[in-house]
Amino acid sequence: MHITLITPAPRGSRAGNRATAERWARLLRASGHRTRIITEYDAEPTDLLVALHAWRSSESVRQYRAHTPSGPLIVALTGTDIYRFQQTHPEATRYSMAEADALIGLHERVADDIPREFHNRLHTIFQSAEPLPSRRAPVQSRFDVVVIGHLRDEKDSLRTAWAARQLPQESRLNVIQLGRAHDDEWQALAEQEARENPRFDWKGELPRWQVRRHMAKARLMVISSVMEGGANVVSEACVAGLPVIASDIPGNVGLLGGDYPGTYPVEDTTALREQLLRAENEPEFLAALQGRVEARAPLFRPEAEQAALERVVNAVMDQYGKENQT
Template sequence: MHITFVTPAVRGSRAGNRATAERWARLLRAGGHRTRIITEYDAEPTDLLVALHAWRSSESVRAYRAHHPAAPLIVALTGTDIYRFQHTDPQATAYSMHEADALIALHERAADDLSRAFHNRLHTIFQSAEPLPRRQSPVQSRFDVVVIGHLRDEKDSLRTAWAARQVPSASRLNVIQLGRAHNDHWQALAHQEARGNARFDWKGELPRWQVRRHMARARLMVISSVMEGGANVVSEACVAGLPVIASAIPGNVGLLGDDYPGTYPVADTAALREQLLRAENDPGFLQTLRAHVEARAPLFRPKTEQAALERVVNTVMGQYAGHQSTYTL
């Protein structure tokens, strides 16, 4: 088949939607399909449209339906779709969701926050990650904690830095923050924090290989988001055997499991500080976290993601038995 992905993130962007679209296109090409990625639907014939982001891609969904009123459509839901835009802009978000033959969520707790009307077309696909070439020895003089992601409100990005401010002087805790500031406000906050917090090191946006090198050497990763659709960085940490401390939001718990012991109440600086110090000072706790993420790792293998994606595509196309390809070379 010819499968078109539409994502609001332009080519070269490091946004999660773009990375997901490129990975899914690659996985489906490996299964023999033709794929392309665009930012807006352009009326080119296709056998199937996969729209990433119900709200941001709603105009593309409308254009697709205008040209193909009854053609196959899959919509992948982001964290902002589920936890923000279906409430703040329900008309556009619900339109895309109602038009979809299948909805994809990236973690297993998404149904809790969606209308039951959508449950029968909701599928979970865990985003995959490649293992690190090897783990590296950590810096012995520090307890390096890595925080990965663009600095913005949804990520509660400086929570870990704030938690590191008031630890005992004997603590070796050191926060390495990777990711560019989303806007001038966040850039100013990050620079201010770096000036006043000796335990905070903001590296800015780095190439992927450097991010993976930091993960290979870190002792722990924190994901502090207030909303997530299922962050790929959690998949990467699990596959890398990197212990995680996470805000107890559905998007994190839905990846790490209901029984994951390394969570804290969202935006609770003191609770996060307590978890960080426990991880630093209790080797047994750190090993428990590592055992949990390693047990989850098989969920995030590329072959697992590819098989799940193929199942959704086949389910949708099965509803269009006899559908003739509109794509011509």
């Protein structure tokens, strides 16, 4: 079967949508399908269209429906679709959701935040991650905490650095921030923080292998986002056995589990500080976090994602076949 994937992120982009599209294309090819990735619908024949991002791909969905009114369509919902564009651009976002034969959510709490009318077409697919080659011995003189992701509003990117400013002098905690600034304002904020905060080390955008090396040596990862559709970096941490402290947004809780002990109220610097201190000073707490992420790791293995993706494709194509029997 020929499957076309649409992502608004162009070739070479390090945006999450592009990474997801490329990974899904590989997994679908491994299942025997032919795949291609485009940024806009181009009317080329395809057996199935998979659109990543309900709002940003809405024009492609319109063009596809105009060209192929009953063609099979899957729409993957991003964090901004669910937690922003449903409110700010409801017509285009809901149009894509309504036209889809299946919706894909990337964490297990998406149903709580989309209209009930779409629940019967929602499927959960956890994004997978490859294991790190090996965990490395951490730097003994520091307690390194890694924060990964482009610096932007949705990520609340400097929250960990601000929490680190409040730590007692004897703390060994050091924040290693990886990711480029989204714009000039974030660039200036990060540069200022690096000058003023001795516990903050901003590395900027690094090649993937260097990001994985930092993860392999870190003692802890923080994901401080105010909205997420299901961040792949959480999957990577779980597969790597890297303990996580996360904001208590649905996109994090829906990956780590509802009773995960390493969460804090979103945008609450003091609460994050307390969690960081516990992780640094209470070995049993850090071990508990590690045990919990390791227990979630099987959810994020490539074979699990491939099987889940194939189930959705088969369900859509089976329904399409039944509706078009003559």
